[in-house]
Amino acid sequence: MQKLLVWFTALFMITVAAPAGAEQLSGKWRGKLQMTPQAALTIGININNTPEGYTLTLDSPNQGMFNYRPSQFSIDGKRVTFQDDKLNASFSGTLKQDQLQGEFIQGKARELNLTKLDEQQLKLLENEGSWHGDLIINKSARLPLVLNIAVAADDYHVTLDSPKQQSFGIPVNKFSINSDKLEFSSGVINANYSATWKNDSWQGTFVQGTAMPLVLKKKTD
Known part of the structure; x- marks a missing residue:
């Protein structure tokens, strides 16, 4: 999917006068x-x-x-x-x-x-962001994946990217996360992932026909 929005750095912050309310x-x-x-x-x-x-x-x-x-x-x-x-x-x-x-x-x-977003939804923002990892297909082949977690008004809205394959915005239809465990599945690509939190990353297994290791780390820059 072509990106809807692109990033650039603005030089100045624009402000407008704040009205009543x-x-x-x-x-x-x-x-x-x-x-x-x-x-x-x-x-x-x-x-x-x-x-x-x-x-x-x-x-x-x-x-x-x-x-x-x-x-x-x-x-x-x-x-x-x-x-x-x-x-x-x-x-x-x-x-x-x-x-x-x-x-x-x-x-x-x-x-x-x-x-x-209300106070409860704002707390979910700690999980929001892009989580990057290399899917280990075999000893000589790896496939970069990006899990994008967004907080929407009703719940999380999660998508998956495979940049090397030029595939972006792959829908994730099932998703759950807490302090110790992350799980998701995508019916579009018939894949699922289950991981536990360890050493500041999600360490788990990505299954798409076969089980493959995948460690996801949050992009911080």
């Missing part, structure tokens, strides 16, 4: 952008109310992208908009019934409704 919009907002009937991306909008005004950044956790600063944004009452020249993308949404309900446009217009 600013706390209602401040926070981390997450929603699923449906790309195809089978595939989606979690999109995040982070709004922070500072003494200088609002700041706004974007997340695309399933693509390992965080705190991206769009070219410009606007917050007017309950309406939030942004557009980015490099991405050729824009969003316009209005706060309705505790959701930012709107439309994301990048080549094609798609519905995007975002919900603010």
Whole structure:
């Protein structure tokens, strides 16, 4: 899947004046952008109310992208908009019934409704990110894999990448994680993984026809 969002470093933080009721919009907002009937991306909008005004950044956790600063944004009452020249993308949404309900446009217009993460959901962010590892196929062959864990308003939204095979956003339909154990399965590729936490990594077995060792470590840069 072609990346929806790409990373670049902005030189300056853009701010806009914060209107009354600013706390209602401040926070981390997450929603699923449906790309195809089978595939989606979690999109995040982070709004922070500072003494200088609002700041706004974007997340695309399933693509390992965080705190991206769009070219410009606007917050007017309950309406939030942004557009980015490099991405050729824009969003316009209005706060309705505790959701930012709107439309994301990048080549094609798609519905995007975002919900603010509550305190319990914010705690799940410690597991969010891109987890990288090399699948040991045999003594001389390895296949890089990336497990992308995103926190959505309803639950985790997890996808798998196989960069060497140019396969991105592979849906993970079953996923569970706690402090000691991680498990997932993907019906699309008929594969599953089970691991335990050891030495700051998930160490386990990836099964796709045959069982293969796979250690996943979180990307920190």
